[in-house]
Amino acid sequence: MDLNNFILDNSDNWSISGDMLHYKKIIKIPLCYVDLNDVVWIFLDARIKKIVIKLVKKLLKEGKKFYFAYPDSSNPAGIFRYHEKVIHHYLFTWIRDEFNESFNKLNFDYIGNLVEWVKEENKFTELKKIYDEVKKEVDRSWYDWPNKGKVYQYPEHIREEYLTIWRDIQISLIL
Amino acid sequence: MRDRAWRRHIRERFILWRICKYNLRSYWYRLYEDANGYRVDDPVLADYIGAKEAIYYNKGRKRYYKEGDKYSPNKSHNRKYRSWGRPGDRPNTREFQRRILIKIKQEYGLK
Numbered sequence: 001m002d003l004n005n006f007i008l009d010n011s012d013n014w015s016i017s018g019d020m021l022h023y024k025k026i027i028k029i030p031l032c033y034v035d036l037n038d039v040v041w042i043f044l045d046a047r048i049k050k051i052v053i054k055l056v057k058k059l060l061k062e063g064k065k066f067y068f069a070y071p072d073s074s075n076p077a078g079i080f081r082y083h084e085k086v087i088h089h090y091l092f093t094w095i096r097d098e099f100n101e102s103f104n105k106l107n108f109d110y111i112g113n114l115v116e117w118v119k120e121e122n123k124f125t126e127l128k129k130i131y132d133e134v135k136k137e138v139d140r141s142w143y144d145w146p147n148k149g150k151v152y153q154y155p156e157h158i159r160e161e162y163l164t165i166w167r168d169i170q171i172s173l174i175l
Numbered sequence: 176m177r178d179r180a181w182r183r184h185i186r187e188r189f190i191l192w193r194i195c196k197y198n199l200r201s202y203w204y205r206l207y208e209d210a211n212g213y214r215v216d217d218p219v220l221a222d223y224i225g226a227k228e229a230i231y232y233n234k235g236r237k238r239y240y241k242e243g244d245k246y247s248p249n250k251s252h253n254r255k256y257r258s259w260g261r262p263g264d265r266p267n268t269r270e271f272q273r274r275i276l277i278k279i280k281q282e283y284g285l286k
Contacts, residue, residue, distance in 0.1 A: 047210045
């Protein structure tokens, strides 16, 4: 699979160095690479949100297999506890609500994509562990003394929907 | 040749200068939060891009006021509380509330 096929426009922002496609936004930010099994790995990076969404749209049209990677894993030295960080990044970006709306518009099953990868790697126990860890982050709150009320870090719809994610994961595991 | 590429190069250089000037490396208490929401101990240039402060680098305006809103924050005479963005950016403005009201009306089928 050629990386030149993933270049979306004619601008001079695109560059390929090594086995990776980069997009320039002040500096060159890694965007994607292709695995030996012809699987495309997109770095799920909020810095280049629009480009990531466009690339996902293109890959969905072409029907290619792709997964999302942790941005720091572009480091050739590698990262410690790779699988755990990828799963954490999947869930953490879901919480932050950066890509949810646009993925829903594309009818892209984000959680299904995660589960598909977890199935391949047999990391279900770690998924459960990280899910519980992120749940603590979602429910983070503090007491606002001047206004006399509890303040949550994340909005209500995220907190409620996060509880239903585990059900979605189990359903997609069965399917 | 002052074409598009030249203008872009100057703009990028200006943004880099701003980053150096405001020196956001002094986030000793809560660490620096990058665009992906991770806390970075010793941020480098790549961590600043797309972060909350990137708005300030690009447009020269600060974050929205969360406190201290007045009745008419969009009035031009009210410089302290005025929004530097588009009218209706902030939740406590007339334009913003009007949009919410329209949504509620649409839910109940009144509009």
